[in-house]
Amino acid sequence: MKRWSLVGLLAVVVALLFTVSVFAADVIKIGVQAPITGKFASEGQSIDKAVRLVVEQVNKKGGLLGKKIVVITCDDEGKAVKAAICARKLVNDGVIAVIGSYTSTCTEAAEPIYYRAGVLQTSDGTSDTLVKHGYWTFFRNSSPNSSEAKFTAEFFLKKQHYKRIAAISDYSTFSVNLTTAVVKDLKKMGGNVVYTGKIVSGSQNFTPILTKIKSYHPDVIYFGGYYTDGGLIRAQMVQLGMKADFVGGDSNDNPEFIKLAGKAAVGAYLIDVPLPEMLPYPAAKKFLKAYRAKYHENPASIWTLFNVDGLRVILYAIQKTKSLDTKKIAHYLHYELKNFPGITGPISFAPNGERIGSAYMAYIIGPDLKYHIVYREK
């Protein structure tokens, strides 16, 4: 008996699915796959809200190709298993493109499903592997992890013209990988790295290693670890009378860095993707204003805006190609779209779906203890 009722249920579900897709003929469906609940809930909800805001704006202007856009959201909770379920559900719902997911893990779990269904996917995931599967459906709207190292090396050699570079990390995988990548890119570009070393995170007393580094006479010290150590390193550099610059990797970007370093924070450089309100582009200011007006809060983070950019280029490509054929849209995005004016900077894609150009920026902490942009990729 039980088995029969299950089959019956399945039949009803399948019938329902068919009716939904019949109704769907004159709308364009966009999926959002994001962690609406769980650890990353604030990020996921922010992405969902932002997508709905953009779609509302487009619909107000008469929609796209004369059709209204409908948003379907699926909560993957930041878990890979749920991500695969969401991907199948959204494919069955007949979406043409999916924004998401927030985490690289969930994005990677969903990628093959969207690829096999020919559904476009755009994600802010930063793991380098996301674009290495050869899926034509996938577009990264942020910058991969490896681009931070490349950007740092460019900032060091092309903007600051450092002649003697010292680099330190702690023992965490994240910090070692980032610092090693920075040193590798520096050497590749002909930079002179005079010292590399490691500190024990949380040990607080960094004067011995800094005194040692001082004897190498570097003009800059790069630190690829966390702000709790970075702030102290900067403070102790100044206390030891070191004239070298301090450049911190993205995990130094935290208000506590300035509190820890105190006055010594002035003149320190940090490298990170920008905060939403720091984006210098007109499109960004306009979008943030609209977001605040609708939701009375700021987007959770820059990652929301990367996803909005992903959505905007897909909508733009649909309009340009006048087609809902995902193959045609993907081809346009890969080969024809050049320097689309995005919220997070100009957007173009490489044939593997990687976003060209780096979203990273270099800041200096000014005497007002605020960030000031000193360098970004043109």
Added chain:
Amino acid sequence: MEIFLQQLVNGLTIGSIYALVALGYTMVYGVLKLINFAHGDLVALSAYIGLVILMQLAGVLSPALLILITFISTMVITAIGGIVLERAAYRPLRRAPRLSAVVSALGASMVIENGIMLIWGPMPKIYPASVVPNINFDLHGVYISLMQILVLVISLVLMVALYLFVNRTKLGTAMRACAIDQDAARLMGIDVDKVIVTTFVIGSALGAVGGLFIGMYYRGITFNMGWIYGLNAFVAAIIGGIGNIPGAMLGGMLLGIFNAFISGYISSSWSMALTYVLLIIIMIFRPTGILGERVAEKV
């Protein structure tokens, strides 16, 4: 030469902090033959207490008075903490096997550490920037800050005072007597419980000074920092000879200097590992530490 002297200054600063904390371990061990594993966490607690007092009084008092009052009140509160610790975790187990007391010490350590986390949260807390004016002296390329000078001078004064207290006063003599033989001391009319409480009070108060130095000099404090400072101070106490007061001072200074020189001349990645190699070598050749444990003279 500048580099050498700078490393010496670096090492002496952190070394005096280790020494202050190490005194707490060594005094309690001397009297009770017990390793007070909760001492490091008491030091961390004192850093938090000091921060609360500083934030409450900042702006009300002049800087010098602010520092003085913060130090005195933190030392008093931490000393009370030491008394409570002794009463709750150690006195009921005084006649129990030594292993029970060690487990009780570890338990007390966890209670304090997690208590700090529950009250103040797991994120680092940060001391205000200019409790001690940020003045830096440049002595021909060797840099030393006012804070470092304060750390060195105050530590030295406290250690000399402690040495005089233990060797020149009646209570200090009673303390030494308890360290040699508690039963005999009791027969001589010494109130052993009072001596033990005094030991905890002095050890905790010195640890509180160490905790405040950590906060004021390094600025960032975390709930679990008692572990790493406690471990280093414990090692310092052993290097100098546990139970021996001048030994703890010497051990702390040596450990700080040794750490600085290994980081400076060999590799910072190896400083911890090589520090423990040093400990092993010292233990092989001098099992009771450099100055040796004070052993009862048998006649």
